[in-house]
Amino acid sequence: MALEEDLDLYFEIRTDLVERALNQFVLIHNSELVGVYPTLDQALADASSKFDPGTFLIKQVLDPEPVETV
Amino acid sequence: MIATFPRRLRLGVDATAQPAAQPEVLRTRGAILQVRIGLPAAMVSGMEARGSTPPEPRALLAMIDTGASITAIAQGAAEAIGLVQTGAVQLGGIGGTGVKPIYAASLGFGDPSISPLDPIQIAGVDLPSTEFHVLIGRDVLKYLVLTYDGPRGVFALVPGGNAPPPSAGATFVGPAAPIAGAGDFGSLDVGEFPTALVVAGVGLALLNIFDVF
Numbered sequence: 001m002a003l004e005e006d007l008d009l010y011f012e013i014r015t016d017l018v019e020r021a022l023n024q025f026v027l028i029h030n031s032e033l034v035g036v037y038p039t040l041d042q043a044l045a046d047a048s049s050k051f052d053p054g055t056f057l058i059k060q061v062l063d064p065e066p067v068e069t070v
Numbered sequence: 071m072i073a074t075f076p077r078r079l080r081l082g083v084d085a086t087a088q089p090a091a092q093p094e095v096l097r098t099r100g101a102i103l104q105v106r107i108g109l110p111a112a113m114v115s116g117m118e119a120r121g122s123t124p125p126e127p128r129a130l131l132a133m134i135d136t137g138a139s140i141t142a143i144a145q146g147a148a149e150a151i152g153l154v155q156t157g158a159v160q161l162g163g164i165g166g167t168g169v170k171p172i173y174a175a176s177l178g179f180g181d182p183s184i185s186p187l188d189p190i191q192i193a194g195v196d197l198p199s200t201e202f203h204v205l206i207g208r209d210v211l212k213y214l215v216l217t218y219d220g221p222r223g224v225f226a227l228v229p230g231g232n233a234p235p236p237s238a239g240a241t242f243v244g245p246a247a248p249i250a251g252a253g254d255f256g257s258l259d260v261g262e263f264p265t266a267l268v269v270a271g272v273g274l275a276l277l278n279i280f281d282v283f
Contacts, residue, residue: 003155007158040174041110041189044156044174045113048115054154066159068140068160068162069138069161070140070207
């Protein structure tokens with residue numbers, strides 16, 4: 001699964017991302033870091049202009065990683 | 071049956087409502103309102119630029135859940151709408167913790183004067199209820215003021231004073247409506263988007279914001 005592999009990459013480089021991109025949004029596609037964006041809107045716009053839906057990961061760099069509740 | 075009302079129509083308390091019926095409806099059903107969910111505008115633009123036709127937003131029923139830190143949508147509804155998964159999140163709850171999909175979306179309310187949240191990231195979950203398909207979590211409520219009037223059986227959702235997305239003065243007031251046909255998530259045209267759903271034959275009170283405050 002592409003998203004799982006993209007997520008694996010995120011956690012591989014997470015320490016570095018926390019240092020230089022905390023609270024920003026990263027775009028990962030095909031296990032490659034495509035870009036870092038200040039807003040989700042900008043990340044979505046760039047991702048959607050380049051890649052097919054469902055083939056990319058957008059994740060906010062947060063520390064610690066949140067555990068949400070429902 | 072879906073009834074469409076103009077904004078700020080003052081209906082007052084329905085005189086035919088049976089005493090204490092509505093508070094019990096609100097208690098058992100919860101604070102349910104209609105929302106409109108679709109792809110975020112940024113994603114729509116990108117897809118159109120690449121020659122794709124993005125799916126239309128859909129009207130869904132949502133329950134306000136102050137126990138949820140993040141807004142969530144039933145997995146089946148997310149797939150039916152055509153939301154795009156953009157990630158995953160660790161999600162905990164009474165049933166334990168697990169990794170759930172995250173979808174990029176836009177979230178609008180029945181009252182068009184409340185600006186949509188666009189974009190927003192919502193979690194895909196298995197919801198046990200068929201009466202609603204969305205849980206409005208605290209990530210959305212942080213922009214709004216929720217008033218829950220248990221004795222009267224009504225609730226109100228209005229923008230907060232320093233809320234960036236919703237516009238000042240916008241209001242949504244919802245009855246504790248037992249919703250018919252809630253298992254369907256059929257789409258509605260924007261022009262007929264109702265401020266509330268009312269089931270015929272059930273005495274419900276629909277209050278204007280000025281009746282509440």
